[in-house]
Amino acid sequence: MAERNSVLIAEEGASDRLLLATLLQNLGYGVLEADNGADALALYQRERPALVLLAVLMPRLDGLEVARRIRELTADRFVPILFLTSAQDPELLSACLEAGGDDFLTRPYNGILLRAKLNALRRMSEMNQTLARQRDEIARHNHHLLREQEMAKRVFDKVAHVGALDLPNIRYTLSPLAVFNGDVLLASAGPSGNLIVLLGDFTGHGLAAAIGAMPLAQTFYSMVAKGFHVRDIVRELNVKLYDILPVGVFCCAAAVEFDFSENTAQVWNGGLPDGLLYRSGTGACQRLLSRHVPLGIKPGRQFNDTVDVFETEPGDRLFLWSDGILEAANRSGAMFGEQRLLDIFGGGSAPQALFDALNGAVRDFLGDEAQADDLSLVEVCVVARDEFAGVAPAWQEEVAAATAGGGMTDAHGVMEWRLRFELEPDSLRGMNPLPLLLHILMEVPGLRSRSGQLYTLLAELYSNALEHGVLGLDSKLKESAQGFAQYYQQRGQALQDLRAGCVAFDLAYQGNDNGGLLSIGVTDSGDGFDFEALLARPLGQNGYSGRGVALLRKISQRMRFIEPGNQVCLEYVWGQWEREPSR
Amino acid sequence: MSGKQHLDPVAVAELKGVMGSDFGLLVQTFFTDSVQRIEGIRAALSAADPEALRRAAHSFKGSSGNMGAPHLAELCRALEELGRDGGIDGGEQLLDELAEEYDAVRAELGALLL
Amino acid sequence: MAITSQLSQDSADLTIAVQGRFDFSAHQDFRKAYESVAAQPQHYRVDMREATYLDSSALGMLLLLRDYAGGDGADIAIVNCNDDVKKILTISNFDQLFSIS
Numbered sequence: 001m002a003e004r005n006s007v008l009i010a011e012e013g014a015s016d017r018l019l020l021a022t023l024l025q026n027l028g029y030g031v032l033e034a035d036n037g038a039d040a041l042a043l044y045q046r047e048r049p050a051l052v053l054l055a056v057l058m059p060r061l062d063g064l065e066v067a068r069r070i071r072e073l074t075a076d077r078f079v080p081i082l083f084l085t086s087a088q089d090p091e092l093l094s095a096c097l098e099a100g101g102d103d104f105l106t107r108p109y110n111g112i113l114l115r116a117k118l119n120a121l122r123r124m125s126e127m128n129q130t131l132a133r134q135r136d137e138i139a140r141h142n143h144h145l146l147r148e149q150e151m152a153k154r155v156f157d158k159v160a161h162v163g164a165l166d167l168p169n170i171r172y173t174l175s176p177l178a179v180f181n182g183d184v185l186l187a188s189a190g191p192s193g194n195l196i197v198l199l200g201d202f203t204g205h206g207l208a209a210a211i212g213a214m215p216l217a218q219t220f221y222s223m224v225a226k227g228f229h230v231r232d233i234v235r236e237l238n239v240k241l242y243d244i245l246p247v248g249v250f251c252c253a254a255a256v257e258f259d260f261s262e263n264t265a266q267v268w269n270g271g272l273p274d275g276l277l278y279r280s281g282t283g284a285c286q287r288l289l290s291r292h293v294p295l296g297i298k299p300g301r302q303f304n305d306t307v308d309v310f311e312t313e314p315g316d317r318l319f320l321w322s323d324g325i326l327e328a329a330n331r332s333g334a335m336f337g338e339q340r341l342l343d344i345f346g347g348g349s350a351p352q353a354l355f356d357a358l359n360g361a362v363r364d365f366l367g368d369e370a371q372a373d374d375l376s377l378v379e380v381c382v383v384a385r386d387e388f389a390g391v392a393p394a395w396q397e398e399v400a401a402a403t404a405g406g407g408m409t410d411a412h413g414v415m416e417w418r419l420r421f422e423l424e425p426d427s428l429r430g431m432n433p434l435p436l437l438l439h440i441l442m443e444v445p446g447l448r449s450r451s452g453q454l455y456t457l458l459a460e461l462y463s464n465a466l467e468h469g470v471l472g473l474d475s476k477l478k479e480s481a482q483g484f485a486q487y488y489q490q491r492g493q494a495l496q497d498l499r500a501g502c503v504a505f506d507l508a509y510q511g512n513d514n515g516g517l518l519s520i521g522v523t524d525s526g527d528g529f530d531f532e533a534l535l536a537r538p539l540g541q542n543g544y545s546g547r548g549v550a551l552l553r554k555i556s557q558r559m560r561f562i563e564p565g566n567q568v569c570l571e572y573v574w575g576q577w578e579r580e581p582s583r
Numbered sequence: 584m585s586g587k588q589h590l591d592p593v594a595v596a597e598l599k600g601v602m603g604s605d606f607g608l609l610v611q612t613f614f615t616d617s618v619q620r621i622e623g624i625r626a627a628l629s630a631a632d633p634e635a636l637r638r639a640a641h642s643f644k645g646s647s648g649n650m651g652a653p654h655l656a657e658l659c660r661a662l663e664e665l666g667r668d669g670g671i672d673g674g675e676q677l678l679d680e681l682a683e684e685y686d687a688v689r690a691e692l693g694a695l696l697l
Numbered sequence: 698m699a700i701t702s703q704l705s706q707d708s709a710d711l712t713i714a715v716q717g718r719f720d721f722s723a724h725q726d727f728r729k730a731y732e733s734v735a736a737q738p739q740h741y742r743v744d745m746r747e748a749t750y751l752d753s754s755a756l757g758m759l760l761l762l763r764d765y766a767g768g769d770g771a772d773i774a775i776v777n778c779n780d781d782v783k784k785i786l787t788i789s790n791f792d793q794l795f796s797i798s
Contacts, residue, residue: 012642013616013642013645014612015612015616015646015649015650016645016646016649018608018609019598019601019609019649022605022609023601026601057638057641057642086644086645107645107648108594108597108651109649111597111600111601203753204754204757247760247761248757248760248764249757250756250760252753252789270789270790271788271790272788273788274788290789291790293789293793294789297760
């Protein structure tokens with residue numbers, strides 16, 4: 001409808017109109033004519049000419065008003081307006097420009113000047129159209145990017161929501177746009193009742209950061225559920241990120257594994273600001289130092305998974321934060337900084353108030369509520385094992401079920417299988433067999449909701465076979481205060497030095513949809529021990545690696561040792577299962 | 584009165600160039616327009632309406648300028664100024680001069696059409 | 698933010714100096730500083746004397762340089778670091794990848 005080459009002439013005088021019309025037709029324009037302002041406006045609305053020539057004085061509606069209205073109607077297009085006037089009065093001329101005029105045409109009308117002016121206006125008009133086109137294109141791209149980001153966020157939420165961040169002993173502040181700031185917070189409990197928390201900070205923003213977060217979360221949850229520990233997990237995460245992320249993109253991260261029965265916290269920190277372990281007893285703080293290069297930088301063979309081990313007590317609180325807190329800047333450009341953070345811990349707040357005090361201090365410093373949400377901070381409170389176990393299991397089983405493979409879900413009739421798994425010194429040194437064995441057991445639908453108990457059985461049997469049977473360590477060391485570090489140091493050394501030795505698992509399963517029986521046997525290459533004396537002791541006494549025989553006997557059935565004591569068997573029954581007569 | 588140039592030959596030549604074969608049409612349109620305009624000035628003076636006088640004189644000034652009739656345009660300008668200053672005294676006098684000048688211009692333009 | 702570079706006479710040493718904020722806006726210039734050198738220097742120095750600030754994208758740029766210069770075999774020294782810059786490099790334990798002073 002908009003004529004590229006049409007001009008509207010609004011002028012009362014017939015001879016002037018005729019002259020202009022002829023001039024413009026000679027220049028190749030189509031001409032529309034009006035002799036008063038009202039008709040001019042109506043004609044403009046109907047025909048949408050590319051150019052308008054307006055006299056100032058006209059009957060019905062004067063030129064200035066026509067110009068104003070045309071500008072109102074045509075906000076998105078550039079329509080040049082030329083006023084026809086010989087006036088010299090600066091006030092009148094300004095008024096014309098302010099009403100929307102772009103230039104003037106003075107009498108006597110000159111064809112050459114008119115053509116030059118129209119060309120200049122056409123150049124402006126074309127530039128304007130180009131700008132509008134580019135603006136629209138940018139808007140489209142922007143829209144597209146936003147759609148992509150929303151989708152990425154939805155996918156990420158699906159992956160990340162299988163987590164334990166809602167456990168009562170965890171509190172956190174996380175920006176609603178965290179994933180797009182590159183911040184990731186993951187928490188999950190494993191089948192042995194441990195809790196692993198990871199705070200990550202990817203370089204970059206937007207989709208680049210979100211892309212790394214997804215494999216990170218999937219790997220993390222999958223491994224924790226299978227019973228892997230923090231050192232193996234960070235090692236695997238590093239390899240994954242090293243493969244996926246381009247050079248120069250990495251993830252600063254700290255991962256902490258809590259064992260609420262051994263009362264330890266193992267910390268791996270690569271690139272996050274030092275965290276803090278607050279001792280409820282003394283009010284003292286220990287720093288969780290960043291010792292490592294962030295994830296995704298070093299190839300697997302150079303990766304260092306060394307952790308700092310801290311002894312903990314229920315009531316202790318562990319804090320991690322990303323550098324967003326330290327770098328939060330107020331209006332005058334000052335940064336919050338580490339000192340302010342440390343001051344809060346030394347400030348005499350009650351332990352349970354520290355988390356809120358931290359948030360409050362940042363908010364006060366920034367003086368701007370909205371920005372104060374844009375940081376990542378997590379607090380984990382150390383609790384007694386029973387307290388934790390009470391909350392975690394139900395959720396844990398959900399996770400185990402969710403992360404288990406398809407397996408034999410359609411088994412009908414009786415399922416029966418046997419498996420022997422032997423570990424020689426190199427495997428004893430280099431791998432943790434429990435996740436693998438558990439994974440296999442999880443293929444049995446009936447066992448899926450029992451992963452916690454099964455893991456406990458396997459872990460207990462394995463650690464005894466390895467540490468006492470093969471390595472010959474004395475568990476009494478673990479009972480003393482300094483003992484722990486020493487024990488693990490000895491264990492590490494003995495494992496390093498191991499030249500001969502073996503632990504073997506014998507698993508056999510029989511079952512159907514309603515029940516089943518799993519036999520577990522573990523044999524080690526050691527000399528055995530006086531198991532009869534052990535079994536003769538009243539239940540509840542420590543002496544057999546921490547939780548001891550009592551626990552094993554509670555969970556399983558028909559537990560027995562075989563001479564000389566380096567072989568142990570037990571049975572685990574679920575549902576309704578008729579045992580065959582003993583062989 | 585004779586010896587004065589009523590038409591500017593350069594301007595007229597340009598008009599001819601622009602209008603080509605429509606030059607006659609332009610001249611005729613000018614004649615029709617002008618009669619109305621002069622009437623408008625006369626009426627404004629009779630009604631003693633300076634604003635109306637200003638507007639009518641302004642328009643006529645424009646079209647006369649376009650047609651290459653400088654003295655005619657000048658007389659219109661004088662009448663326009665009179666109206667702007669709010670008076671009408673001396674307007675009748677100017678109008679007579681205007682009418683006379685117009686007659687001369689019309690004659691000269693008419694001659695060009697032959 | 699300004700990046701300048703200087704290649705030694707024998708083309709064995711390339712020094713890249715960073716002035717002002719070493720952040721994402723330095724990306725193109727920093728890269729050009731080492732990529733546009735025809736020879737392959739054996740030693741690189743990143744001079745931080747006039748650098749005021751370093752963010753994670755700068756760390757990424759250093760990693761890119763390291764990768765370009767041969768990865769594990771690269772000889773890159775980051776020198777004249779002020780306390781703030783050193784702190785940032787230390788938190789990420791970049792002294793395991795670069796020589797820092």
